[in-house]
Amino acid sequence: MFSPLYSVFSALLLALNLSVTAAPVKFLAFAPTIITPNSSTVWTSGNSGSVSWVTNDVPTEAQNYTLTILLGRLNNGSENLDITNPLATRVPIMQGSVTVPVPANLTYATDYVVAVIGDSGDISSCFTIVPASNASVALH
Ligand SMILES: *[C@@H]1O[C@H](CO)[C@@H](O)[C@H](O)[C@H]1NC(C)=O
Ligand SMILES: *[C@@H]1O[C@H](CO)[C@@H](O)[C@H](O)[C@H]1NC(C)=O
Numbered sequence: 001m002f003s004p005l006y007s008v009f010s011a012l013l014l015a016l017n018l019s020v021t022a023a024p025v026k027f028l029a030f031a032p033t034i035i036t037p038n039s040s041t042v043w044t045s046g047n048s049g050s051v052s053w054v055t056n057d058v059p060t061e062a063q064n065y066t067l068t069i070l071l072g073r074l075n076n077g078s079e080n081l082d083i084t085n086p087l088a089t090r091v092p093i094m095q096g097s098v099t100v101p102v103p104a105n106l107t108y109a110t111d112y113v114v115a116v117i118g119d120s121g122d123i124s125s126c127f128t129i130v131p132a133s134n135a136s137v138a139l140h
């Protein structure tokens with residue numbers, strides 16, 4: 001199961017914020033807007049999934065950023081992001097999308113979220129992941 005990593009997202013942002021403000025460069029917080037996954041998305045555990053975000057509003061100063069993509073489950077207001085098993089790392093922001101492997105050991109739930117994090121981050125809407133052996137659950 002996902003560990004109860006309460007406020008990991010905030011902690012990550014805080015850590016990044018602190019390390020960046022310590023450097024003698026101007027801090028620019030830019031969060032890419034996630035397009036997919038969204039509330040109509042269904043991923044199958046063990047297959048691959050597509051994560052995409054808006055690139056036409058990325059400021060020039062942020063166009064060389066790379067992104068980390070994390071999976072979590074929304075529970076009681078916490079994203080519970082699995083920071084030990086990132087879906088992808090070092091993805092160039094201007095690429096706009098990436099295909100990620102969906103972990104094979106996930107159970108059926110409709111409260112999965114994806115975080116796309118550069119020097120700031122966005123959290124997707126909740127979406128569904130179904131086990132490969134049980135994909136028809138999504139059709140009910
Ligand atoms: C899936 O496996 C990974 C790697 O062993 C583990 O870290 C993670 O907690 C597991 N996820 C679930 C939902 O069991
Ligand atoms: C939701 O994701 C689907 C692809 O999974 C995409 O076609 C659709 O445009 C997205 N919806 C929104 C509102 O962005």
Ligand SMILES: *[C@@H]1O[C@H](CO)[C@@H](O)[C@H](O)[C@H]1NC(C)=O
Nearest residue numbers: 028059060061062063064065
């Ligand atoms: C982005 O990288 C390119 C190639 O390394 C460099 O020429 C450019 O100055 C960089 N832009 C910013 C805003 O750092």
Ligand SMILES: *[C@@H]1O[C@H](CO)[C@@H](O)[C@H](O)[C@H]1NC(C)=O
Nearest residue numbers: 004006007074075076077078
């Ligand atoms: C949900 O969060 C609230 C406020 O942090 C807390 O009081 C409550 O015990 C939590 N409920 C569960 C089921 O974790």
